[in-house]
Each structure stands twice: as structure tokens, then as C-alpha cells.
Amino acid sequence: MKAIVFTEKNKISYQDIKTPSLEKEQVLIAVRASGLCHTDLDVLQGNYGSSAFPLVPGHEYAGTAVQIGDKVTKIKVGDNVVVDPNIECGYCLSCQKNNAHLCETLGAYGVTVNGGFAQYSVVHQNALHNIGDLPFHIAALAEPLGCVLNGVGTINAGASNNALIFGAGPIGLLFALAAKDKGAKKITFTDINPDRLLLAESMGFNAVHSTEENLANLNKEFDLVVDATGLIKVAETLINYVHDGGKIMHLGICPPDAKIEISPFEIFRRQLTIAGSHSLNHHNIKEALVTIHNCIPELEKIVTHKLTIEDIATCMQQGAPKDSLKIQAVWDN
Numbered sequence: 256m257k258a259i260v261f262t263e264k265n266k267i268s269y270q271d272i273k274t275p276s277l278e279k280e281q282v283l284i285a286v287r288a289s290g291l292c293h294t295d296l297d298v299l300q301g302n303y304g305s306s307a308f309p310l311v312p313g314h315e316y317a318g319t320a321v322q323i324g325d326k327v328t329k330i331k332v333g334d335n336v337v338v339d340p341n342i343e344c345g346y347c348l349s350c351q352k353n354n355a356h357l358c359e360t361l362g363a364y365g366v367t368v369n370g371g372f373a374q375y376s377v378v379h380q381n382a383l384h385n386i387g388d389l390p391f392h393i394a395a396l397a398e399p400l401g402c403v404l405n406g407v408g409t410i411n412a413g414a415s416n417n418a419l420i421f422g423a424g425p426i427g428l429l430f431a432l433a434a435k436d437k438g439a440k441k442i443t444f445t446d447i448n449p450d451r452l453l454l455a456e457s458m459g460f461n462a463v464h465s466t467e468e469n470l471a472n473l474n475k476e477f478d479l480v481v482d483a484t485g486l487i488k489v490a491e492t493l494i495n496y497v498h499d500g501g502k503i504m505h506l507g508i509c510p511p512d513a514k515i516e517i518s519p520f521e522i523f524r525r526q527l528t529i530a531g532s533h534s535l536n537h538h539n540i541k542e543a544l545v546t547i548h549n550c551i552p553e554l555e556k557i558v559t560h561k562l563t564i565e566d567i568a569t570c571m572q573q574g575a576p577k578d579s580l581k582i583q584a585v586w587d588n
């Protein structure tokens with residue numbers, strides 16, 4: 256079968272590999288849509304996961320079950336499914352507290368074991384969810400949507416009356432859609448990219464071009480401020496926009512060694528809550544499949560590029576096409 260393989264750190268190859276064989280509780284999936292994510296590049300560069308190469312990347316994927324192991328009871332051949340990629344140890348303190356996504360030795364399909372940038376993928380039955388007749392490219396958004404739902408739940412973003420999100424990229428937009436679906440009232444985006452702001456407006460959100468002058472007018476306006484850029488210069492200013500008693504969420508992935516300066520007195524005196532959100536817990540995939548059904552027209556706008564898997568390998572090497580949001584590999588048959 257054809258697959259993208261990270262053969263070693265910073266080396267990508269599009270090649271033929273052996274179609275994997277099944278163990279008792281595994282399902283062979285013909286992949287139909289597989290999303291590209293910044294995490295794939297972090298894995299390639301050895302900055303995320305176990306850096307055990309060779310590896311087939313891809314952790315946002317959906318497809319059809321074409322073969323099942325002897326002990327598989329939850330999935331039938333012909334079922335359309337989406338993958339919940341995280342694989343936890345089941346024993347560490349986080350796992351005992353039902354925080355599988357914070358497992359000390361967290362693995363994932365496409366991160367530590369072979370994933371979805373291939374014609375076929377072998378996945379344990381417990382990591383699969385039936386998607387019925389949901390289009391594959393929409394179902395493949397369940398993983399990133401699950402990640403933002405983890406954040407939405409952590410700070411109860413659905414209760415927000417007036418939120419500000421930095422960055423109208425896929426994660427920012429998905430966060431806003433999930434928060435709105437959970438009841439958030441008014442959501443404003445700020446970004447340097449006017450096209451992304453127009454897109455946010457077309458989904459019913461407010462949009463402000465992130466000039467210094469515009470941002471100065473937003474001082475302490477919001478009960479929730481979210482970074483979905485991963486830029487240090489944004490992360491360190493979130494506190495300026497949150498109202499006293501409000502919440503800040505770090506959703507963007509800043510460089511691991513970066514530091515920002517915050518006054519503990521200000522956090523105390525203004526009673527601020529600062530939260531983070533990493534990956535997704537298992538219940539977030541189920542939640543995402545519910546949210547997806549409420550937001551299909553908006554989600555269609557987020558998948559801007561449906562490419563061949565070969566083109567995805569090129570994107571990994573040469574960068575994403577201009578004006579892209581979510582890029583996916585799709586298969587017609």
C-alpha cells in the first residue's frame with residue numbers, strides 16, 4: 256500500500272509499504288480522509304512523541320472497516336469509523352484519574368504507532384467510533400474538534416458572554432464553534448489575516464483586525480480570552496484583554512522553552528483564572544461527533560484543501576498552500 260513514512264528525524268518518504276496484518280481485537284481500515292496537523296511536523300522534527308522512526312503519521316482520520324480480527328465485537332466490516340488516536344498506559348496517576356490524555360507515557364496513532372497517512376491503517380476496536388453516513392472529511396475533524404472541546408470543558412467556555420480569540424485558524428474557529436454550540440453568547444476573533452477574519456464573520460462571529468490601535472480599544476473587555484496562535488507575543492498579552500474575574504486559555508502551542516512574564520499580584524487582585532488544554536480525552540470524541548452534526552456548514556468551510564496523499568507529502572516538505580485552513584488527504588475509493 257502507499258503511505259507517507261517518516262523514515263527518520265526530518266526525513267519524509269512517500270512509498271510502498273506492506274499492508275499491516277491484524278491482531279485479534281484490531282480492525283483494518285481503508286482510510287478515506289486524513290487531516291494534516293501542525294503536530295505532524297512536530298513529530299517529524301522529533302519535538303513530540305517518542306521519536307521512534309520509521310512512522311506513518313496522521314492522527315485525524317476516518318475510513319471504512321474492511322477486515323476485522325477474531326475478537327472484534329464492536330465494529331463490523333463495512334462500518335464507517337473515525338479514530339480516537341490517543342493510547343494511554345492505563346496505570347499512571349493521570350490514567351487513574353480518568354485523564355488518559357495526560358498519561359505519563361501517552362502514545363497515539365500517527366504519533367507513536369502508525370497512523371492515517373496511508374491507504375490502510377490497523378486500529379484497536381476500542382479506538383473506533385461509528386460515524387454512520389457522516390462524510391469522511393467532516394468526520395476526520397472529530398479529533399481536532401475533540402481537542403478544542405477539551406479546552407471548552409476545562410474553562411466552561413459555553414458560559415461565556417463575551418469571548419475574544421486570537422487566531423482565526425482551524426483551531427480557533429473550531430474552538431469558537433464548539434463554545435457557541437455549548438451556549439457562548441458573543442465571540443470576537445482577532446487576526447492579522449483579513450481573509451480569515453471574513454471567514455470568521457461568515458460563521459457569525461465578530462472580527463477585529465489585530466492592529467495595535469484596534470487591540471488597545473479591547474482593553475479588559477472580555478470574560479474569556481483564548482490564544483489559538485501559539486505566538487509568545489500574543490500569549491504574554493492575553494491578560495490585558497480579560498475582565499476582572501475572567502478566564503484565560505492557552506490553546507496555542509508555544510515553543511517548549513519559551514517563557515512569559517505575568518504578575519502574580521495581578522492574577523490575585525483581579526481574580527483571574529489561567530488554564531491550558533492538551534489533546535483530547537476519550538469522551539471528547541463522542542462529544543465532537545454530537546457537535547459536528549450541529550455545525551456541518553461551518554465545518555465544510557474549514558476543510559479548504561482535499562488533496563491526494565502524495566500532495567500531502569509535498570505539503571509536509573514545502574509548506575501548506577497559501578490561504579489554507581485544514582488540509583486533508585482524501586481517497587475516492
Ligand SMILES: [Zn+2]
Nearest residue numbers: 292294315399
Ligand atoms: Zn492534530
Ligand SMILES: [Zn+2]
Nearest residue numbers: 344347350358
Ligand atoms: Zn497512563
